[in-house]
Amino acid sequence: MPTGVHLRAARRRPTVLLALTVPFLLVGASLAGCTSEEPPTEPPEPAGGSPTPARADGARDDLAALAAAAQDRHLTAQYTLTTEDGSTRTITVTNANDGSWRVDVPGWALGGTVDVSLVSTAEGLFQCALPSATRPEPAGCVRLGDPDDTIPRRLDPRVQHPFTDWLDVLTDRQAPLAVSVSRPLPGATGTCYSVESTSASLNPPLDVGIYCYEADGTPTAVRTALGTLRLAGPPAAAPATVQLAGPVTEGEPVDVAAPTPGESSTDPSPTP
Numbered sequence: 001m002p003t004g005v006h007l008r009a010a011r012r013r014p015t016v017l018l019a020l021t022v023p024f025l026l027v028g029a030s031l032a033g034c035t036s037e038e039p040p041t042e043p044p045e046p047a048g049g050s051p052t053p054a055r056a057d058g059a060r061d062d063l064a065a066l067a068a069a070a071q072d073r074h075l076t077a078q079y080t081l082t083t084e085d086g087s088t089r090t091i092t093v094t095n096a097n098d099g100s101w102r103v104d105v106p107g108w109a110l111g112g113t114v115d116v117s118l119v120s121t122a123e124g125l126f127q128c129a130l131p132s133a134t135r136p137e138p139a140g141c142v143r144l145g146d147p148d149d150t151i152p153r154r155l156d157p158r159v160q161h162p163f164t165d166w167l168d169v170l171t172d173r174q175a176p177l178a179v180s181v182s183r184p185l186p187g188a189t190g191t192c193y194s195v196e197s198t199s200a201s202l203n204p205p206l207d208v209g210i211y212c213y214e215a216d217g218t219p220t221a222v223r224t225a226l227g228t229l230r231l232a233g234p235p236a237a238a239p240a241t242v243q244l245a246g247p248v249t250e251g252e253p254v255d256v257a258a259p260t261p262g263e264s265s266t267d268p269s270p271t272p
Contacts, residue, residue, distance in 0.1 A: 176197060
C-alpha cells in the first residue's frame with residue numbers, strides 16, 4: 001500500500017507543476033508586451049506634396065552655384081557649334097570685366113551669307129554685320145534696344161543665351177526647372193547637368209538640354225535644340241570692355257532669312 005500511494009503522488013506532480021508554470025508564463029508575456037517599444041512612425045510629409053529627392057535638390061544647388069560663378073567669369077573664348085545636320089562653325093564669346101559682352105556668329109544672317117555680332121554695353125544692345133567672303137563691305141552696327149531688351153526671334157541667333165540671360169535663370173531657385181547630374185557630353189570637361197522645364201508655358205525661360213561647367217564657372221559645353229556648343233580651347237583673358245565691330249548707323253538689322261528674289265536685303269553698313 002505505501003508503494004501505491006507513492007506512485008499516485010508521483011503521477012499528480014506534473015499536473016501541479018504545469019498549473020504553477022502557466023500563470024508565470026502569462027505574466028511574463030504581459031510584461032514583455034508592456035515594455036516593448038512601439039514601431040517607429042513615418043515622418044510627416046511636408047505640405048505641398050511629396051518631398052524633392054535629396055540628390056536632385058543637391059544638383060539644383062550645385063548648378064546654381066556654377067552658373068553664379070559663370071556670371072563672374074570674365075573671358076574671351078571660342079566655341080565650336082555643331083548643328084543637327086553636322087555643320088560646324090566657330091563662335092567667339094567675350095565677357096568683359098565691366099559686364100559688357102559680345103558674341104560673334106559666322107554665317108548666320110541672310111540665309112547663312114552674313115556674319116553677325118551681338119553686343120551689349122551700357123549704351124544698349126546692338127547687332128553688327130561683319131565683313132566676310134560673301135560680304136566685303138565694312139562692318140556696321142544697329143541699336144536694337146536697351147541692354148536687357150529681348151531680341152526679336154528673327155534677329156536672334158540664340159547662341160549668346162547660355163552665356164548671358166540663361167545664367168540668370170539657372171541661378172534662380174524659383175524658376176520652373178528640374179535639374180539632375182548628367183553623363184558628360186563628348187569632349188566636355190567639368191560637370192554636366194540635365195535641365196528640364198517643369199512648366200507648360202509656350203515660352204520656357206531657357207532651352208532644355210545639357211549644361212556643363214568647370215569648377216571656376218567656365219562653360220565647357222551646352223547641348224540644346226540649337227545644337228552642341230563645345231569649348232574649343234583654353235579661354236583667354238577678358239578685355240576691360242567690348243568694342244562694337246563698326247560705327248552705329250540708322251540702317252536696319254540683318255534678318256536670319258535669305259531675301260526672296262527681287263527683294264533687296266537690309267544692311268547696316270555705314271553710308272559712304
